[in-house]
Amino acid sequence: MPGATPTDILPDLSLADAVTIEDVRAAASRLEGVSKRTPVLTSRALSEIIGAEVFLKCENLQRVGAFKFRGAYNALSLLDDKARRAGVLAFSSGNHAQGVACAAAALGVAATIVMPSNAPLVKRRATESYLARAPEGSTLVEYDPQTEVREEIGARLAHERGLTIIPPYDHPGVIAGQATAALELHEEIPGLDSLWAPCGGGGLLSGSAIVTRGLRPECRVIGVEPEAGDDATMSFRTGRLHEVSNPGTIADGARTPRLGRYTFPMVRRNVDEMMSVSDAELARWVMFCLERLRIVVEPTGVLGLAGLGRRASAGGVGSRVGVILTGGNLDLAMIPRVEALAAGRQT
Amino acid sequence: MPGATPTDILPDLSLADAVTIEDVRAAASRLEGVSKRTPVLTSRALSEIIGAEVFLKCENLQRVGAFKFRGAYNALSLLDDKARRAGVLAFSSGNHAQGVACAAAALGVAATIVMPSNAPLVKRRATESYLARAPEGSTLVEYDPQTEVREEIGARLAHERGLTIIPPYDHPGVIAGQATAALELHEEIPGLDSLWAPCGGGGLLSGSAIVTRGLRPECRVIGVEPEAGDDATMSFRTGRLHEVSNPGTIADGARTPRLGRYTFPMVRRNVDEMMSVSDAELARWVMFCLERLRIVVEPTGVLGLAGLGRRASAGGVGSRVGVILTGGNLDLAMIPRVEALAAGRQT
Numbered sequence: 015m016p017g018a019t020p021t022d023i024l025p026d027l028s029l030a031d032a033v034t035i036e037d038v039r040a041a042a043s044r045l046e047g048v049s050k051r052t053p054v055l056t057s058r059a060l061s062e063i064i065g066a067e068v069f070l071k072c073e074n075l076q077r078v079g080a081f082k083f084r085g086a087y088n089a090l091s092l093l094d095d096k097a098r099r100a101g102v103l104a105f106s107s108g109n110h111a112q113g114v115a116c117a118a119a120a121l122g123v124a125a126t127i128v129m130p131s132n133a134p135l136v137k138r139r140a141t142e143s144y145l146a147r148a149p150e151g152s153t154l155v156e157y158d159p160q161t162e163v164r165e166e167i168g169a170r171l172a173h174e175r176g177l178t179i180i181p182p183y184d185h186p187g188v189i190a191g192q193a194t195a196a197l198e199l200h201e202e203i204p205g206l207d208s209l210w211a212p213c214g215g216g217g218l219l220s221g222s223a224i225v226t227r228g229l230r231p232e233c234r235v236i237g238v239e240p241e242a243g244d245d246a247t248m249s250f251r252t253g254r255l256h257e258v259s260n261p262g263t264i265a266d267g268a269r270t271p272r273l274g275r276y277t278f279p280m281v282r283r284n285v286d287e288m289m290s291v292s293d294a295e296l297a298r299w300v301m302f303c304l305e306r307l308r309i310v311v312e313p314t315g316v317l318g319l320a321g322l323g324r325r326a327s328a329g330g331v332g333s334r335v336g337v338i339l340t341g342g343n344l345d346l347a348m349i350p351r352v353e354a355l356a357a358g359r360q361t
Numbered sequence: 362m363p364g365a366t367p368t369d370i371l372p373d374l375s376l377a378d379a380v381t382i383e384d385v386r387a388a389a390s391r392l393e394g395v396s397k398r399t400p401v402l403t404s405r406a407l408s409e410i411i412g413a414e415v416f417l418k419c420e421n422l423q424r425v426g427a428f429k430f431r432g433a434y435n436a437l438s439l440l441d442d443k444a445r446r447a448g449v450l451a452f453s454s455g456n457h458a459q460g461v462a463c464a465a466a467a468l469g470v471a472a473t474i475v476m477p478s479n480a481p482l483v484k485r486r487a488t489e490s491y492l493a494r495a496p497e498g499s500t501l502v503e504y505d506p507q508t509e510v511r512e513e514i515g516a517r518l519a520h521e522r523g524l525t526i527i528p529p530y531d532h533p534g535v536i537a538g539q540a541t542a543a544l545e546l547h548e549e550i551p552g553l554d555s556l557w558a559p560c561g562g563g564g565l566l567s568g569s570a571i572v573t574r575g576l577r578p579e580c581r582v583i584g585v586e587p588e589a590g591d592d593a594t595m596s597f598r599t600g601r602l603h604e605v606s607n608p609g610t611i612a613d614g615a616r617t618p619r620l621g622r623y624t625f626p627m628v629r630r631n632v633d634e635m636m637s638v639s640d641a642e643l644a645r646w647v648m649f650c651l652e653r654l655r656i657v658v659e660p661t662g663v664l665g666l667a668g669l670g671r672r673a674s675a676g677g678v679g680s681r682v683g684v685i686l687t688g689g690n691l692d693l694a695m696i697p698r699v700e701a702l703a704a705g706r707q708t
Binding site: 055075 | 397402405424483652655656657689693
């Protein structure tokens with residue numbers, strides 16, 4: 015495992031306040047009746063394993079199957095009329111693509127989605143179905159990830175067509191929208207002692223930490239990422255941005271190379287702790303969700319739960335614990351592989 | 362497909378009032394804080410397919426993964442002290458076994474569960490884990506379904522040990538407990554035009570119909586069973602009890618041979634319509650739940666949804682539609698088979 019490598023970049027702490035709890039509340043108003051108020055599930059079996067009352071905020075049951083819809087919709091809502099008329103662009107093979115396409119359809123904004131030719135068919139089809147409801151001009155642009163760089167294609171198309179790029183996490187409107195998941199959790203379950211969230215680019219984690227600092231300062235916020243991509247953990251600990259290159263992990267939603275210009279200072283200031291977990295741990299919690307909780311959660315989606323599971327044996331997680339399950343777009347054909355990984359039959 | 366064969370048995374309508382809405386309310390009080398108030402999920406994709414607002418009462422997310430817990434717990438709560446001290450017995454390879462074992466552990470009643478030697482390992486293990494928390498004397502008794510009849514083993518053991526048999530459906534306390542699922546749905550979602558529920562032995566369906574008649578008489582109640590075991594549909598239509606023998610269907614929770622002494626008159630009096638669906642339809646809805654709703658529902662659990670799906674194309678289901686998803690104990694190893702069946706690659 016190569017691990018994360020350091021850069022010379024320090025967090026720009028002047029950006030740590032670019033999102034406030036008032037921004038999150040405003041996002042929640044925009045999302046009212048549009049995003050789902052996802053259920054908070056509990057399980058006696060889980061609470062016994064953890065040794066605390068565990069509350070699972072089920073964003074896998076959100077529209078498009080992930081919290082990403084919240085951020086995309088909020089960011090699109092904040093565009094001015096001219097930008098809305100011109101349309102938006104996103105590059106993603108995953109849940110962000112679906113989130114932007116679905117939000118674009120809901121708001122009547124044309125969307126261009128740049129997607130690798132090897133994206134999972136199920137995600138491509140879902141994205142296409144949302145684009146079909148978005149205004150004329152909405153389109154899916156395929157590229158070959160072996161020979162082309164999506165950022166370049168995206169930037170060129172956006173420039174040529176006057177489109178606004180909606181980034182997957184490093185954007186105040188996206189962060190504020192994503193944070194509404196944590197806002198709903200704190201509103202529904204007061205008195206949490208700790209809150210566990212996945213960390214890819216750090217959008218959800220940053221936003222969740224801002225909400226928690228505002229509503230329940232004594233609640234610890236812990237970000238969890240895959241071991242193979244522990245850049246955020248290293249960045250958090252050292253105060254110097256670390257990067258990884260295309261980390262090999264089943265948590266495909268957390269293969270981001272680094273924290274962003276906004277999310278690095280936000281995570282550094284507001285998060286209490288960062289940790290990483292193995293793919294085998296992720297696989298075991300995906301299976302636990304399927305078999306015991308009867309819900310479909312993708313590997314990235316159980317990062318927070320896996321972090322909690324690892325830490326619980328050492329104690330000190332508190333007596334009321336919140337976890338954000340972030341996405342449910344699991345390729346069902348992967349289940350045998352996940353099961354084998356969980357059972358230690360494969361690495 | 363052999364289909365159901367008629368008997369000479371007519372419904373004893375004096376038993377149709379053996380469960381009242383007051384009994385269901387009393388059961389709800391007993392279950393308060395014990396069973397889960399399961400979430401009611403919605404999906405825009407589903408509502409568009411059906412052409413109505415669809416509300417899914419997710420009993421697959423109930424304790425033990427099925428509504429059966431509600432009935433078992435209520436029935437055990439109604440036992441007198443002597444019967445509680447002596448213990449209970451249930452025979453089942455499925456969710457009822459888990460429901461009784463879990464309720465017995467919760468109430469401190471010893472339970473004997475009679476289970477076939479070919480029961481799915483996951484259900485056996487779950488049952489054992491509940492029995493391990495029940496009082497001393499709780500035990501799992503295995504029998505060979507090729508050579509032994511579970512009713513005989515159960516009756517003998519119950520007689521020898523003074524145990525009270527807790528039947529899976531044909532029991533007023535079980536029916537009233539199961540009906541609390543429908544009570545919660547009507548309370549949370551007022552104004553339903555139709556309610557769709559699976560029918561195996563008819564316990565949940567009977568209870569749901571009684572609740573609906575009491576709270577929302579204009580709401581139609583439709584029971585759905587697998588085509589291979591259409592005994593209840595035939596019994597309902599002809600007024601004469603029909604039976605099937607071990608029907609071949611993937612809906613293993615609805616392989617019951619006939620309606621019961623209580624459930625036949627209750628279904629006949631209070632249900633508006635009965636229908637049956639094919640295994641391929643069940644398979645398609647199991648896949649829809651996994652892929653689009655991100656929840657795990659077993660084939661029996663989607664019977665109501667499959668009935669609604671078939672009927673919706675003809676219209677007339679109303680604008681606000683309730684569906685009870687009854688169980689989530691899907692053997693994940695079955696997913697490829699379910700997928701093939703859904704795609705018509707297998708019959």
